[in-house]
Amino acid sequence: MDWVNAVIQGVLVGGLYALFATGLSLIFGVMRLVNIAHGDLIVLSSFLCLAIVSGLGLHPLIVLAIVVPLMFALGYALQRGLLNFTLGPDILPPLLVTFGLSIVIQNALLEVFSADSQKLPAGELQTASLQIVEGLAVGVFPMIVFACAIAVIAGLQFLFYRTTLGSAFRATSDDADTARLMGIDNRHIFALAMAISLAVVALAGVFLGMRTSFDPSIGPGRLIYAFEAVIIGGLGSLWGTLAGGIILGVSQIVGGKLFPGADQLAGHVVFLILLVVRPRGLFPRAVD
Amino acid sequence: MAETAQYRVATATRTSRIGLLVLLAGVVFLAMTPFWGGRAEMRLVVEFCYFLALAQMWNLLAGYAGLVSVGQQAFVGLGGYALFVFSIWLGVHPLLALPLAGVTAALFAIPTALVVFRLRGAYFAIGTWVTAEVYRLSFAQVSELGGGSGMSLPIGVIKAVAGSRSERELVVFAIGVALAVASTGIVYWLLRSRYGLGLTAIRDSEAASESLGVNNFRTKLFVYVLAASITGFIGALIYLQKFRIAPDAAFSLIDWTAYVIFIVVIGGIGRIEGPIVGTIVFFILREFLADLGSWYLMILGLVAVIIMLRAPQGIWGLLAARFDLHFFPVQRRLYLRDGRPPGGP
Numbered sequence: 339m340d341w342v343n344a345v346i347q348g349v350l351v352g353g354l355y356a357l358f359a360t361g362l363s364l365i366f367g368v369m370r371l372v373n374i375a376h377g378d379l380i381v382l383s384s385f386l387c388l389a390i391v392s393g394l395g396l397h398p399l400i401v402l403a404i405v406v407p408l409m410f411a412l413g414y415a416l417q418r419g420l421l422n423f424t425l426g427p428d429i430l431p432p433l434l435v436t437f438g439l440s441i442v443i444q445n446a447l448l449e450v451f452s453a454d455s456q457k458l459p460a461g462e463l464q465t466a467s468l469q470i471v472e473g474l475a476v477g478v479f480p481m482i483v484f485a486c487a488i489a490v491i492a493g494l495q496f497l498f499y500r501t502t503l504g505s506a507f508r509a510t511s512d513d514a515d516t517a518r519l520m521g522i523d524n525r526h527i528f529a530l531a532m533a534i535s536l537a538v539v540a541l542a543g544v545f546l547g548m549r550t551s552f553d554p555s556i557g558p559g560r561l562i563y564a565f566e567a568v569i570i571g572g573l574g575s576l577w578g579t580l581a582g583g584i585i586l587g588v589s590q591i592v593g594g595k596l597f598p599g600a601d602q603l604a605g606h607v608v609f610l611i612l613l614v615v616r617p618r619g620l621f622p623r624a625v626d
Numbered sequence: 627m628a629e630t631a632q633y634r635v636a637t638a639t640r641t642s643r644i645g646l647l648v649l650l651a652g653v654v655f656l657a658m659t660p661f662w663g664g665r666a667e668m669r670l671v672v673e674f675c676y677f678l679a680l681a682q683m684w685n686l687l688a689g690y691a692g693l694v695s696v697g698q699q700a701f702v703g704l705g706g707y708a709l710f711v712f713s714i715w716l717g718v719h720p721l722l723a724l725p726l727a728g729v730t731a732a733l734f735a736i737p738t739a740l741v742v743f744r745l746r747g748a749y750f751a752i753g754t755w756v757t758a759e760v761y762r763l764s765f766a767q768v769s770e771l772g773g774g775s776g777m778s779l780p781i782g783v784i785k786a787v788a789g790s791r792s793e794r795e796l797v798v799f800a801i802g803v804a805l806a807v808a809s810t811g812i813v814y815w816l817l818r819s820r821y822g823l824g825l826t827a828i829r830d831s832e833a834a835s836e837s838l839g840v841n842n843f844r845t846k847l848f849v850y851v852l853a854a855s856i857t858g859f860i861g862a863l864i865y866l867q868k869f870r871i872a873p874d875a876a877f878s879l880i881d882w883t884a885y886v887i888f889i890v891v892i893g894g895i896g897r898i899e900g901p902i903v904g905t906i907v908f909f910i911l912r913e914f915l916a917d918l919g920s921w922y923l924m925i926l927g928l929v930a931v932i933i934m935l936r937a938p939q940g941i942w943g944l945l946a947a948r949f950d951l952h953f954f955p956v957q958r959r960l961y962l963r964d965g966r967p968p969g970g971p
Contacts (some may be wrong), residue, residue, distance in 0.1 A: 372748030374696075414793055423935055429747040434891055434934045441927035442882060445920035558879065562759065565752045569745070603763040606756055610741055613753070617744040 344591050346476055352567075352587030353484030354549065356580040357542035358560050359567035361491060361535035363579050365567070368531040369425060370513050371432050375440035377561030380535060382443055383409055383543025384552050385451055388458055397549050398458040406540045413536030417529040419556045425528070439518070440557065447554035458547035482546045490538055491576045497534075505530060505594075559602075566609040572619025581620055585612070630837075638955055645953030649902075657803050660796060668799050672867060674909055675806035679860050680882065681889045681901035682809040683853040687882040688887075689896030691828045694747075697754030700738070700761045701731040701854045705861025705878035707765060710824065710860050710871055713783045720779075720787050724862045725802070731858020734761075735851045743846065755879070762877035775871025784869065789812045798867050805863060807884045809856055815896055816852075817956040821845060829896075880923070889929045894940025 373379075383405055387588050390401045420439075424431040466478040498504040509517040510527045518524055546552060546560070566586050571578030585607050593604020612620075659671045680698070687693040708727035712718040718726065719841075742753040743852045766774040816822055824845045827835035836842050865871050875881070885908065893904020911929075915922040939946055944953055 372656070374748075374751075420931075420935075428938075429936060430688070430694065430895065431934050433748050433751060434887065437696070437884075437887065438927040438931035438934070441880075442924050442931070443779050445924040445927070448920045449924070558755075558771070562752065562756055565749070566756065569749065569753075600763070600767060603760065606760045606763070609756065610760065613744055614741055 340550045340595075341592075342573050343474055345588055346474075346593050347480070348588030348591035349584050350476070350480035350484050350587070351591065352580070352584030353480070353487035353540065354545055354583070355563050355567045355586050356487045357483070357490065357538060357545065357584030358564035359571075359579045359583055360487075360494065360576065361538040361542070362561075362564045363568045363571075363574070363576060364494065364538070365531050365535045367574050368404070368507050369514075369528050371421065371425065372436070373535075374433065374436040374511065374561065375443055376436075376539065376564060377559065378440045378447075378491065378557030379409070379445040379539050380543040380546060380560045381552055381554060381557040383540040383547075384458065384547035385447055385456070385554075386540075387547055388451075388456055390415075391458060397461060399463075400542055402541065402544055405544060406537050406544075409536040409540035410533045413533035413539075414529045417524060417532035421532065422528055440561075444554050444557055451554060453553055453555070455551040455553050456547070457551045460548040463548070479548065483549070486541065486545070487580060490541065491580055494534075494538075495576055501580075563605070566605065569619055570609060570612050572622035574623035575619070575621040578619060578621035578623075638818065639950075639952055641950060642952045644714065644953045645951065649953060652958070653807060655801070660684045660799065665864070667797065668909075669747055669867075670909075672799055672802035674905060675802040676860050677889060677908065678806045678901055678905040680810040680886045681893070681905055682806075682813050682898070683857050683860075684886045685890045685895060685898075685901050686813050686816070686849060686882070687853050689890065689900070690822075690825045690829060691846055692832075692848060693850060694751045694905050695754040696751045696879070696883055696887075697742075697756075697758035698853075698857055698886065699879055699881070700758035701735065701857035702861035702864065702882040703758075703761060703765065703873070704731045704734050704859060705858030706865035706871050706876045707771065708858065709862040709865050710771065711779065713786075714780060720783055721801075723796070724859055724866070727862030728859035729856045731861070732851050732855035735854030736847075738854075739847055739850045740817075743850075758877055762873045765796065765877070766873040772872070774873060776870065776875075778870045786945055787866070793873060798863065801863055801970070802867075805856075805860060809860075810898065810902070812852075812856070814956070816849075817898070817954075822850065822956060885926075888926050888930045890940075892933055892940060893946075894942035894946075895938070897940070897942050897946070898956070899942045899946070899951075900940050904940070907941065 358377075358380060362373060365371050365373060386408065387401050387405050389399055390396070390404055391398055394401075421432065421435065424435045446623035460479060463479045463482075467475040468478060468481070469475050496504075498507060506517070506522050506527050509520065510524055514524055517527075563583075565588060567579050569582070570585050570613060571580070571582030586609065589608035590601040590605040593608070594601030597604065656671050656674075659668050663671075680702070684695065684698055687695050687698075705727040708730040709720065709723045712723035712726050713720045717755055738754075738757050742750055742757060745753040765771060771777055781788055784794070788797050817825070824835065824840040827838065827840050828842050828845060832842055861876070865876070889904035889908045891904070893902065894900030908926075910938060911926065912922070915925060918925075941949070942951075
């Protein structure tokens, strides 16, 4: 039963990893931009939530209603004010600008919130669990996170394939120049994509903060998990990203059980093996 | 053949000859540090030298081969740990362990490359980062190497470098300066060789270079392994100076890759002079701003972002364009025999 439990825990953590990864995958799909600051933006959302929670005394889940729109707006502004100017045939500018941004955010957080470990107060959700069978209980909060991951991915899938905005996203992704000839304002479309990406990031950041303790230095680690989930799942496939997150989560928890203290390492090793065996991921859609 | 006799192709220009003299003077000035400076100055120059060497290697990868690595700390750490393993476990003389550390890093670089070369562009960057993390976490698991808390070089090994402290510092200093000069020289030599032409072709268009007979994979692999090997050598030297190694510091992204990226971006990416200018600027900024703690890194990050947006060719790129400066000419230029400007009638 121990092992079943470990696998279930792993699957549920995978939901959180999928939330980390969805935003990264989304902007890569629309504008071929890899945001190195992605992980730091996740941690920034956790800290934003913490500041509001301690200021207003509300529950973190209620504060989501403030943090998500805030990050949405930040994403729009960031793309229009900065990242749009880095896009072009050369991959260096977006890579190095977001790398610089990552260092700036990390150190700004360090300056404002110090290096101390923080946690968002989750109240009763923290310990609530559901007994499934004798000796097997599953936490309520991890299940909420997992359900949210599925809902977000289903929502984005709908947005991409069933709405006008989704057509605009896909058109810009396929051929940005022709899309412009059809009257699409690329700068606005890219900014909306980044805004949606950061809205998902906000959700992920708040869940992260409620689940474990966090400090300004953990951003890059979250970026790496997100990246691994995207690559395992296959570029351009949102459901693949969920699968990637689950595989990563299960590898970490089961690996940590087999070799205590090596959970992160186990996740990375499984990722590298999959990269060698299936370089294009499990469910590849996009080329490149 | 009368046609061909009317022009020649050369790489050197008058400014490049003057520039070489200026650089030579700079190297002599640094090499004379033991005569004009004390212990602190020598340490500073060694640090300057290894940052310059690391920057040359990163620039070779990112600026010329299009391999933007965010995982060069992997090879600094591997080189550092190789020094400890060779000199403590195998009883190799520490100075002989330095080149062996370079070889070790190269041996690790080959399988690493076979994995990360499956990723392109920005995903390649994060892939190299993951492999560096794997090395960091793996070394933290080895309790014989002190696990997560690391270990120190035993006094016997330190004494084997040289008898007295000042002699040891002189040895490390000499190797440091030699390493900075050698890594700059190797990049220059490489770019003027046929590999350099191939590299530039790959950077400009992978498909076109492949169709013209450049073996993209082999050229990139060669450059990646070469850079890893020299980075490993540098790592071993760094830890021969520090005496103490721990996984978090040896595989630190900030220390061995982020600073280096900022150096190259600020100085000018894709130019040999860039890392030199960048390292000088980096040390000047550090001298004035290091007391500011996290503000210092924020300022560095912002400067790099602004340069990437406003002047992606970096400080040296701006100077070179303004004054036609090329201290390390790798561009081939056309000259007509009778002194007429190229392109004239």
